[in-house]
Amino acid sequence: xxxxxxxxxxxxxxxxxxxxxxxxxxxxxxxxxxxxxxxxxxxxxxxxxxxxxxxxxxxxxxxxxxxxxxxxxxxxxxxxxxxxxxxxxxxxxxxxxxxxxxxxxxxxxxxxxxxxxxxxxxxxxxxxxxxxxxxxxxxxxxxxxxxxxxxxxxxxxxxxxxxxxxxxxxxxxxxxxxxxxxxxxxxxxxxxxxxxxxxxxxxxxxxxxxxxxxxxxxxxxxxxxxxxxxxxxxxxxxxxxxxxxxxxxxxxxxxxxx
Ligand SMILES: *[C@@H]1O[C@H](CO)[C@@H](O)[C@H](O)[C@H]1NC(C)=O
Ligand SMILES: *[C@@H]1O[C@H](CO)[C@@H](O)[C@H](O)[C@H]1NC(C)=O
Numbered sequence: 001x002x003x004x005x006x007x008x009x010x011x012x013x014x015x016x017x018x019x020x021x022x023x024x025x026x027x028x029x030x031x032x033x034x035x036x037x038x039x040x041x042x043x044x045x046x047x048x049x050x051x052x053x054x055x056x057x058x059x060x061x062x063x064x065x066x067x068x069x070x071x072x073x074x075x076x077x078x079x080x081x082x083x084x085x086x087x088x089x090x091x092x093x094x095x096x097x098x099x100x101x102x103x104x105x106x107x108x109x110x111x112x113x114x115x116x117x118x119x120x121x122x123x124x125x126x127x128x129x130x131x132x133x134x135x136x137x138x139x140x141x142x143x144x145x146x147x148x149x150x151x152x153x154x155x156x157x158x159x160x161x162x163x164x165x166x167x168x169x170x171x172x173x174x175x176x177x178x179x180x181x182x183x184x185x186x187x188x189x190x191x192x193x194x195x196x197x198x199x200x201x202x203x204x205x206x207x208x209x210x211x212x213x214x215x216x217x218x219x220x221x222x223x224x225x226x227x228x229x230x231x232x233x234x235x236x237x238x239x240x241x242x243x244x245x246x247x248x249x250x251x252x253x254x255x256x257x258x
Contacts, residue, residue, distance in 0.1 A: 002140050004088035005057075006032045009078060011066070011126050012096030012154070013038040016047040018205040019154060020095040022227030024051065024058070026235050027091060033057040035078045037071070038096075039064070066096055066122025075129040088137055091238050092130040094176075095154040096122050100168040107168050119172025123179050127151060131183070134192045146242030150193040152234055153180045157200045157258075177248075184247045193245050195237045200252040201225050222255040 008027040013020040013036050024034045028051055036058065038044045044060035051058035059081050063070040082089075098118040100111045134149040158170040159177040177196050184194035202208060202217055202224045209218055217223040233251055240246060252258060 002088075002142055005082075005086060006030075006090040007035060007078075007082050007087045008032040008091040008093070009035040009037065009075075009089060009130070010093045010095060011037040011071075011122070012094065013040075013044055013047060014205070015040065015043045015207055016050075017207065017227070018095075019199075019203060019227045019230050020093065021047050022231040023093050023095070023234050026228070026231035027238070028054070028056040028058070030235060030238075032091065033082060033087060034059070035082065036060045037063055037074050039066075066117050066125070068121060068125040068128075071122065071125040071129060075133075084136070089130065089133045090137070090140065090149045092126070092149065092151045093154070093234060094123055094126045094152070096126075097154065097156075098169075098172070101165045102168070103165055104167045111168050115168050115172040119176050123153065123176045127179065127183055131187060131192060134187075135190065139191050144241045144243075145239070147191050147193050150195065150238045151180075151183070152195045152197060152237055153177070154230075155180075155196050155198045157198065159196070159198055181247065188245070191242060193237070193240065193242075195246055196248045197230070197233065197237075198248065198250040199225060199230060200250055200258060201256045203227060203230070220255075221253065223253050225251060225253055 010020045010024050028034055036044050041062035044062050048058050048060040061074040061077050063074050096118045098114045130151050137148040153176055155177055156173050158166045159173040162170040180194055180196040204218045204224045204226050
């Protein structure tokens with residue numbers, strides 16, 4: 001057993017019913033303490049309360065934006081709350097996302113700015129904080145693991161394919177994928193594991209049901225992804241030993257047409 005308490009940081013928790021929150025719960029079950037970063041302070045607080053009620057050391061770090069200064073101060077607060085003598089950041093998920101689906105000529109400068117903030121500025125800033133932290137970690141050799149930490153990015157079909165209404169969304173997701181691949185190559189030799197997951201299909205969340213007017217696919221796990229299914233894959237990535245690492249994973253429900 002390692003001598004430190006492993007810590008997971010998740011950015012992008014939304015309303016607490018999606019992939020970010022499910023990942024926090026799944027890593028908590030694996031014995032991780034949890035740092036939650038998101039823009040919605042209220043939902044962050046309720047997830048923090050829920051995790052604490054089940055005995056998990058969880059702390060919410062609300063941010064006003066995903067710009068570098070905000071993420072920097074969130075990480076400073078994380079280091080104060082979870083000091084390095086006792087805790088060790090070992091897993092990180094960048095799940096923040098901004099959804100735009102519009103024909104190209106309707107896309108506004110504000111849409112582009114929001115995409116740039118979440119998928120580019122935020123992705124770079126988050127990765128910089130996490131990797132700087134990982135560089136100081138000892139290699140964890142428990143069960144031949146051989147890594148200093150795992151950094152996972154949530155992608156989408158739009159990470160690899162543009163389409164009629166996804167010019168803005170896909171541009172951001174392509175950027176995030178390019179970042180994750182570059183980081184995987186640059187930091188693999190430091191035993192830092194960087195991964196990108198292409199989530200291909202609708203994810204069942206309360207917000208998704210609302211946004212898309214509750215289509216029947218949400219009632220079938222053959223046709224839609226559950227946040228728990230995705231988070232199980234993220235735990236699997238974290239547990240991969242250094243001799244067989246996945247950079248990119250794709251996840252889709254059994255009946256997805258692709
Ligand atoms: C987390 O990732 C999923 C899948 O891409 C996305 O639907 C969701 O909006 C993301 N959460 C946040 C808070 O951005
Ligand atoms: C591309 O967009 C069209 C029109 O919105 C849609 O019918 C199709 O399913 C999309 N293709 C993919 C691969 O998402």
